[in-house]
Amino acid sequence: MKTIRFLLAVSCISSISLLTLADENDPRQWIGHDRTRPLPAVVDPGYASTQDQPGKAPADAIVLFDGSDLSKWVAVNGEPTRWIIKDGAMECVPGSGYIRTLQCFGDAQVHVEFASPAKPEGSSQGRGNSGFFFGGTRYEIQVLDSYNNKTYADGSCASIYNQYPPLVNASRPPGQWQSYDILWTAPRFEADGKLRSPAHITLFHNGVLVHHNVELLGDTGWVTRGPYRAHPEKLPISIQDHGNPVRFRNIWVRELGKTGRPEFYLADKVLDGFAGKYEVNRDWVVDVTRRDGNLFFRWAGEEFLVFATSPNRFFAKTTDVQVEFKQEGDDTYAYFSVGEDGGMRAKKLK
Ligand code: MG
Numbered sequence: 001m002k003t004i005r006f007l008l009a010v011s012c013i014s015s016i017s018l019l020t021l022a023d024e025n026d027p028r029q030w031i032g033h034d035r036t037r038p039l040p041a042v043v044d045p046g047y048a049s050t051q052d053q054p055g056k057a058p059a060d061a062i063v064l065f066d067g068s069d070l071s072k073w074v075a076v077n078g079e080p081t082r083w084i085i086k087d088g089a090m091e092c093v094p095g096s097g098y099i100r101t102l103q104c105f106g107d108a109q110v111h112v113e114f115a116s117p118a119k120p121e122g123s124s125q126g127r128g129n130s131g132f133f134f135g136g137t138r139y140e141i142q143v144l145d146s147y148n149n150k151t152y153a154d155g156s157c158a159s160i161y162n163q164y165p166p167l168v169n170a171s172r173p174p175g176q177w178q179s180y181d182i183l184w185t186a187p188r189f190e191a192d193g194k195l196r197s198p199a200h201i202t203l204f205h206n207g208v209l210v211h212h213n214v215e216l217l218g219d220t221g222w223v224t225r226g227p228y229r230a231h232p233e234k235l236p237i238s239i240q241d242h243g244n245p246v247r248f249r250n251i252w253v254r255e256l257g258k259t260g261r262p263e264f265y266l267a268d269k270v271l272d273g274f275a276g277k278y279e280v281n282r283d284w285v286v287d288v289t290r291r292d293g294n295l296f297f298r299w300a301g302e303e304f305l306v307f308a309t310s311p312n313r314f315f316a317k318t319t320d321v322q323v324e325f326k327q328e329g330d331d332t333y334a335y336f337s338v339g340e341d342g343g344m345r346a347k348k349l350k
Pocket residue numbers: 129130131140142143240242
């Protein structure tokens with residue numbers, strides 16, 4: 001009996017460790033109707049938009065635009081954008097450039113609504129052109145006025161530009177609000193830059209399925225197509241300025257999978273401002289440096305590449321080290337910590 005108990009205990013331990021290794025949602029990890037299986041989190045689903053009123057995002061979504069402000073959006077270089085808000089929608093100001101989110105996203109469910117200019121002008125790619133991008137500005141889902149407006153198939157509204165036309169053209173007339181509901185699977189790359197797994201997109205245009213988990217061939221682009229260029233799993237979402245005053249509203253994201261800490265993509269100018277020498281005491285100076293667009297600091301003989309988890313707080317992915325920068329009067333301070341809160345306060349040398 002003792003032996004049996006022991007064996008049971010061992011098998012429990014091994015199944016627990018298997019659980020942590022495998023997908024915890026895999027039904028093979030559980031017996032049928034297992035009363036110990038965790039219940040799903042309760043999420044208020046919000047409600048859908050009408051033509052007159054924007055809807056409400058699910059409670060666990062990150063709202064990127066609710067009609068009130070552009071605080072989650074910047075120009076591609078991280079500076080303030082010149083896009084405007086009018087009647088609860090954000091509108092592309094032709095010539096002002098693309099916009100992107102300050103926060104970076106990997107795999108995600110995304111909802112966005114857009115409206116082409118009510119008075120259609122131009123033709124083919126010149127009418128109501130914008131674009132919704134993942135991976136910074138690498139992968140474009142085309143936004144276009146495709147209502148009675150002929151253009152090449154892989155550049156029409158809801159196409160994955162220069163790769164996949166939508167299965168059907170579910171466009172509404174210009175001026176009316178339309179929606180994209182997107183499932184984005186980010187590509188993964190090996191440390192040496194080789195593609196490990198490609199990006200995938202599922203897209204509903206106005207509720208109609210137009211892409212069913214299609215595999216992207218690489219970067220989208222005019223005339224040229226692909227190949228993949230290695231990049232971090234999480235990058236900003238961007239919207240295109242293609243010279244047409246396309247409007248957007250009710251934009252939200254639900255991050256999928258193991259998301260880790262939020263990551264932000266800050267302006268070079270902001271990161272440059274943090275670089276310098278920080279004095280912990282007379283014998284200990286920590287170097288904060290910039291290289292290849294990234295921020296590093298050197299601690300105990302090790303150099304750490306750090307990622308922004310807010311506009312002034314950074315963390316490393318290899319060791320639990322953090323640094324938070326604070327402006328106090330005329331001085332900048334860095335608070336370095338390892339493994340636990342409460343660390344070293346260091347003043348930036350001028
Ligand atoms: Mg476009």
